[in-house]
Amino acid sequence: xxxxxxxxxxxxxxxxxxxxxxxxxxxxxxxxxxxxxxxxxxxxxxxxxxxxxxxxxxxxxxxxxxxxxxxxxxxxxxxxxxxxxxxxxxxxxxxxxxxxxxxxxxxxxxxxxxxxx
Amino acid sequence: xxxxxxxxxxxxxxxxxxxxxxxxxxxxxxxxxxxxxxxxxxxxxxxxxxxxxxxxxxxxxxxxxxxxxxxxxxxxxxxxxxxxxxxxxxxxxxxxxxxxxxxxxxxxxxxxxxxxx
Numbered sequence: 001x002x003x004x005x006x007x008x009x010x011x012x013x014x015x016x017x018x019x020x021x022x023x024x025x026x027x028x029x030x031x032x033x034x035x036x037x038x039x040x041x042x043x044x045x046x047x048x049x050x051x052x053x054x055x056x057x058x059x060x061x062x063x064x065x066x067x068x069x070x071x072x073x074x075x076x077x078x079x080x081x082x083x084x085x086x087x088x089x090x091x092x093x094x095x096x097x098x099x100x101x102x103x104x105x106x107x108x109x110x111x112x113x114x115x116x117x
Numbered sequence: 118x119x120x121x122x123x124x125x126x127x128x129x130x131x132x133x134x135x136x137x138x139x140x141x142x143x144x145x146x147x148x149x150x151x152x153x154x155x156x157x158x159x160x161x162x163x164x165x166x167x168x169x170x171x172x173x174x175x176x177x178x179x180x181x182x183x184x185x186x187x188x189x190x191x192x193x194x195x196x197x198x199x200x201x202x203x204x205x206x207x208x209x210x211x212x213x214x215x216x217x218x219x220x221x222x223x224x225x226x227x228x229x230x231x232x233x234x
Contacts, residue, residue, distance in 0.1 A: 009157060032221050043121070043207055043225030044160075090159060094221045104150070104175070105221060109159040 002027040004093045006108035014116045019063075019078040021111045023091030026072065032094035033074045034105070035065055039087045047089070050074060061085070086115045120144050123208050123226035131234050136195040138229045140208030147212065149191035150223065151175075151183060154205040163206075166191055198233040205230050 007022040025031055032051050036044040048059025055067045061084075065076045074091060091108040121142045130136055140149065147168050152160040162175030164183040172185055180202060184192045195202055209223040 006159075034221070036223075041227075043227045044209075044223070045225065046222055049222065104162060104165055105223060106162075107152075107160040109157055 002031065002093050002095045002106060004033075004091050004106060004108040006091050006111050008111050009109065010112045010114065012114040012116060013081050015083055016080050019076070019081045019085065019113065021076040021089050021091075021113065023065075023074045023076065023108060024072050025074060025091075025093050027093060033065075033067065034092040034094075035059065035063070035074075035076050036090045036092060036107075037087050038090065038110075044090060047076070081113075081115050083115050083117070086113055088112045119227065121208055121210055121224055121226035123206075123229045125229060126227065127230045129232045129234065130198055132197075132199055134198050134233075136198050136231065138193045138206055138208075138231070140191045140193070140226060142189050142191075142208075142210045142224075144210050144224055145188075146210035146224070147188065148210060149185065150209040150211075151181075151191070151193045152207045152209060153177065154207060154228075160207065163193065195231075198231075200233045203231060203233045 003026045005024045034049045035047040037047045038044045047063055048057045050057050050067045058064045063078045065074050067074050088110050090110050092105045095104050095106050124139050150165040151163040153163055154160050161177050163181050164175055166172045166185045169185050182194045206229045208226040211223050
């Protein structure tokens with residue numbers, strides 16, 4: 001069964017420091033992977049997605065993620081954190097049904113990112 | 118106006134009451150979803166609908182029911198609310214015919230916070 005695990009429910013970094021949010025997936029077939037961001041009192045919005053076109057995926061607001069099949073990982077990074085990056089981040093994997101093109105999204109438990117001045 | 122609108126945004130109710138959360142969208146998407154968000158658990162899928170005549174249970178459908186009144190409207194009902202249904206509920210939509218990668222990108226509403234006393 002496909003699933004996704006986010007390591008660390010809370011990550012705190014200083015402004016200007018590297019951001020690294022970890023995500024590992026489990027999938028028996030090549031997965032579609034996503035990072036979504038949730039700002040306070042808002043719904044989730046797509047940050048970036050991996051659909052097998054390129055292993056390094058660039059998203060909005062300077063974030064990027066690298067798909068590593070050997071490590072079954074899809075970690076999210078940003079070279080320099082900004083105060084506006086404080087939010088909750090969700091990794092997600094698509095679940096495709098056998099014998100069908102239908103699919104649904106399974107989310108990880110989320111990582112709350114805090115930025116210290 | 119928002120692409121995906123949820124009403125009400127906040128609701129406090131008592132155990133045993135019937136509650137309906139409504140979702141409407143202007144995206145023209147075929148697929149609609151209801152998720153529940155709890156701290157530390159991420160988002161869990163309650164129900165999803167790939168078109169007006171296709172409704173499916175998600176991982177945690179017990180205690181919930183849905184109605185897809187039109188392509189643009191998808192309502193979630195709690196027939197007899199209980200305290201452990203206190204959560205933040207999200208409606209989401211996605212396209213249905215733009216290929217697997219397109220079909221997996223979700224557009225979220227701002228959420229409906231439900232408190233059951």
